[in-house]
Amino acid sequence: MKSAVETLNPTRVRLTVEVPFEELKDSLDAAYKKINQQVTVKGFRKGKIPARVIDQRFGRGAVLEEAVNDALPKFYTEAVNEAELNVLGQPEVDITELKDGDTLNFTAEVDIRPEIQIPDYSGIEVEVDAIEVTDEDIDKSVEQLRERFAATSPVERAAGDGDVVTVDLEAKVDDEVLEDGVASGVSYTIGSGELLDGIDDAVKGLEAGGEATFASELKGGSAAGREAQVTVKVTQVAARELPELDDEFAQLASEFDTLEELRADSRKRLANMKQYDQATQAQERVLEKLLELVEVPVPEKLLEDEINTRKHNLEHHQLGQMGLDLPKYLEIQGKTEEEFETETREAAVKGIKTQFVLDELVKQEKLNVNQEELTEHLMRRAASSGMSPDQFAQAVVEGGQVPLLVGEVARGKALAVVVESATVKDTNGEIVDLDDEDETEAEGTDAAEAAGDAAEAKADAADATDSADKADKADKGAEKTEG
Known part of the structure; x- marks a missing residue:
C-alpha cells in the first residue's frame, strides 16, 4: 500500500x-x-x-x-x-x-488537530474581586437564617404581603380544566414569586373562604407556555412571626450559644465562599488570557457539530425539563435568534479552543492522571448529575467514557499549572495567593468547562460526550467507512 x-x-x-x-x-x-x-x-x-x-x-x-x-x-x-x-x-x-x-x-x-505552539505564559496577569465581607452581608445571611425559623399562626383577616396562605388551584385553557391543572392545599408565601405570575394580586385582600380568578402563563405541565384562567381559593391565612435576633435564636438555629458567635461564623463562611469565587474567577480570567496568546485554527466540521450539540442539549434537555421551547426561552432572555446563534457559535469556538490548548499543555507539561484524582473527579461529576457515584461510574464505564473523564482531569491540571504561574491581584492591588486553595486544582476542570459552555448544564454520564470532546476520540476508522 x-x-x-x-x-x-x-x-x-x-x-x-x-x-x-x-x-x-x-x-x-x-x-x-x-x-x-x-x-x-x-x-x-x-x-x-x-x-x-x-x-x-x-x-x-x-x-x-x-x-x-x-x-x-x-x-x-x-x-x-x-x-x-x-x-x-x-x-x-x-x-x-x-x-x-x-x-x-x-x-x-x-x-x-491543528499544530499549536504554546508561548511563554508566565507573564499572565489578571485582576479579581477582592474578598470583602461587610456587616450588610452578615445581616443578610443571618436574616435568611431567621426566615427559615419563622413560625406561622392562622389569623382571621385578609391576606397581605408576607402572609402564608393555603390555597386550592384550578387552571383552565379554552374553558377546559387541565388534567394536571388542579391542586389542593398548596402553601404559598405572598410575595415570594415561587408560584404563578399574578397570584399575589389575586390573593391579597382575600380572607379564608375567598376566591378570585386571574390570567397567568403556565410555566410547566401539559399546557406550558399557554395562558390559563386560574381560579384560586384561599382556605387559610397565616401570619409569619420571625424570632427575635438574640442569643436564644442563636442557640435555636445553630450550635452557638450567642448571637455574636453566630455572626462571627457567618462572616467566616461568607469569606470562604468569596475566596472560592475568587479562585474560580482567577482560573477563568487566566484561561481567557491564555487563549488570547495562542492562535488556534478550528476545524469547521467539528465546530458545526459542537454548535448542533449545544442547541440539541439546550432544546431537548434543559428547556424540555422546564417546559419551554427555544422561542419562549429567547423571549424570556430578551434575545433575538440571530443573537442566540452568534453567542452559541462564539461559545462553541471558545470551548474547542480551550480543549485544544489545554490538551497541548498536558503534553507539554507531561501531566498524568492517577486513580485518586480520577475518583475525586468522578464523585464531583456524579454529584452534579444527580446520580449516585456507583450509578455514575457504571454509566461512564458502559458508555466508554472513562477516557473522556481522564481528559477532563488532565485539562484541569494543565489549567492549574498556568494559574500557578500567573500573577493574580485583587481590585485593591493586593497579590492573591491561590496556593492555599485546596480546591484550585480539583476545580480546574470545571473552570475549563465553564469557559467553553454556553448555557449547558452538566451532562449525565450516559451522554456526557459533547462534540468538543470528540477531539479526544479521533476515530481512525474502527467503524465501517462508507465509500
Missing part, C-alpha cells in the same frame, strides 16, 4: 491511497463467506456455494463492493498511522479507481 498526504488547510488533509489488489484477498474471502451465509442456490448446500457461482448469479460487482467496504477502514487506518496524523471524526472517502484484479485507489479527506 502507498499513501500520500496533502494539506488542504491547517485543520484538514487529503489522503491519497493506492492498494495493490492482492492486499484485498482477505476481504474478498470474507465477502464470499458472508454472501454464502446469506443466499441460497439450488443444488448447493448453504455456505458451500463456489465463488464462481456467486459471481455468475449475483455479480462480481456485489462481491467487490462488500470486500472494499470491509477493507477501507483498515487501509485508511494504516495510512493515518503511517502519516502520524491526529484525526478528528470520520473521513469523507471517495473511491477514485477500482480495477478488478489490478488496484484500488481512494482518497480520504479528514479533519485533524
